[in-house]
Amino acid sequence: MRDELHDYKRNRILDIASQLFYDAGYSKTSIEAIAEQLRVTKPFIYYHFDSKAAILAGVCGRTTAFVAELAEAAASSQGSPRQRLGELVRSMTLRVIEGRIYLAVYFREEKHLPEKAHAELAGYRRRFDGAMRQLLQQGVDAKEFKLGNVAVAEQAITGMTTWLFNWYRPDRRLSAEEIADDMAQLTLSMVAGRSD
Amino acid sequence: MRDELHDYKRNRILDIASQLFYDAGYSKTSIEAIAEQLRVTKPFIYYHFDSKAAILAGVCGRTTAFVAELAEAAASSQGSPRQRLGELVRSMTLRVIEGRIYLAVYFREEKHLPEKAHAELAGYRRRFDGAMRQLLQQGVDAKEFKLGNVAVAEQAITGMTTWLFNWYRPDRRLSAEEIADDMAQLTLSMVAGRSD
DNA sequence: ATGCAAATATACTAGCGAGTACAACCACAT
DNA sequence: ATGTGGTTGTACTCGCTAGTATATTTGCAT
Numbered sequence A, B: 001m002r003d004e005l006h007d008y009k010r011n012r013i014l015d016i017a018s019q020l021f022y023d024a025g026y027s028k029t030s031i032e033a034i035a036e037q038l039r040v041t042k043p044f045i046y047y048h049f050d051s052k053a054a055i056l057a058g059v060c061g062r063t064t065a066f067v068a069e070l071a072e073a074a075a076s077s078q079g080s081p082r083q084r085l086g087e088l089v090r091s092m093t094l095r096v097i098e099g100r101i102y103l104a105v106y107f108r109e110e111k112h113l114p115e116k117a118h119a120e121l122a123g124y125r126r127r128f129d130g131a132m133r134q135l136l137q138q139g140v141d142a143k144e145f146k147l148g149n150v151a152v153a154e155q156a157i158t159g160m161t162t163w164l165f166n167w168y169r170p171d172r173r174l175s176a177e178e179i180a181d182d183m184a185q186l187t188l189s190m191v192a193g194r195s196d
Numbered sequence C: 001a002t003g004c005a006a007a008t009a010t011a012c013t014a015g016c017g018a019g020t021a022c023a024a025c026c027a028c029a030t
Numbered sequence D: 001a002t003g004t005g006g007t008t009g010t011a012c013t014c015g016c017t018a019g020t021a022t023a024t025t026t027g028c029a030t
Helices: A002-024 A031-038 A042-048 A052-075 A081-098 A100-112 A115-141 A150-162 A176-192 B002-024 B031-038 B042-048 B052-075 B081-098 B100-112 B115-141 B150-162 B176-192
Strands: none
Touching: A002 A031, A002 A042, A002 A052, A002 A100, A031 A042, A052 A081, A052 A100, A052 A115, A081 A100, A081 A115, A081 A150, A081 A176, A100 A115, A100 B100, A115 A150, A150 A176, A150 B150, A150 B176, A176 B150, A176 B176, B002 B031, B002 B042, B002 B052, B002 B100, B031 B042, B052 B081, B052 B100, B052 B115, B081 B100, B081 B115, B081 B150, B081 B176, B100 B115, B115 B150, B150 B176
8 A cells, every 4th residue: 555655646746747748848847847836856756757758758658558449449349330430539539638638748749758658659559540440441341431541531530539639628618528429420421431 | 132042041940950850859959950960050040040949930930821821712712612621621731741840840849939939820820720610611501511510620620631740751652642632532521411 | 452241150158957965754663 | 762664855966058259251342
């Protein structure tokens, strides 16, 4: 139960760091600033993390893995491609909204990640892309989807969903659920193909 | 014709800076590194730019304005909404591919922009969003598009197009034109609406 | 040729902030 | 009570880099 305390402290550091990195950027956030917010001192931080970059890695890892797993689950589960794609986009949208701060930091500060963390996260992205592409291909094979290039469609869907981290603001009229439903609907129209 | 030389030098600085900012990130790129690549010294740079942030502003401004103008032109030109939207997405895609380095730097390093440049670029983004939304609304009014929430559809289209800066690599099988055609096609299917 | 202004280089300053050596503290077992 | 390991604070170092004071050069007008 001392481990739990450790985890709790680490997470508190990551909470504060996420917010500061998000608001001001990684480079403009000093370790001291993080310590100050937590009402502790620098060595407290360094006791729990090896370096500033390690904190960044912690922040960036918070959402990425999860999204990849969503896609893999969708690609290999039961149901029609159409149905699975809709559900995937819906849940992905919710997840992106939830983790928008971590995603924003990740995409912005990728260059500051230590090599190891960078490779790990790149791996998740590849898994996500692979799973999504596979799902789209299943839909094409089943004649449910009509697509030119599957890779382009895959990136289009990924893009429109991921982009949410950039524009979503919680104080909008729109609820996360409404957006998720719309996104799913738009995606399904998109893959259904020809409309002229 | 001395002005032309000035412009030329400024642009050379921006060329190098774009590439270095893109490859290594803004913070990890020193002015000296830029000078070195150009085979000049630091004061040369400072003679042409007031600060490092001013260089960043120059880099970030390279594509943004243009994209906003594309959208405004599309919103207020002749032709059916459907036709204009397709053409807009097509040309936007090409432009995003062309200026992907500048866009990547812009989205990553926004926090390092001086207030003035930040406001200016935010203005372009607002104009873009406004124009795109207007165009979509025209399509809805003309019963050409079927959309739930226009704002969500707008961001979806913006996202899938802008996201290109993140995944496009010139050494792919896909040409820019093919991608642009696909994007336009996907967008039109998307806005055409219900498919079930 | 020569003087003036614009352009570029040499050689510095100054401050910030990541990371650390070491000291102090605290909880618990014995 | 006391020693021991895990934890946090005090007080530094040290390198890096944005920015600059000043010298030098270059090109052009006359």
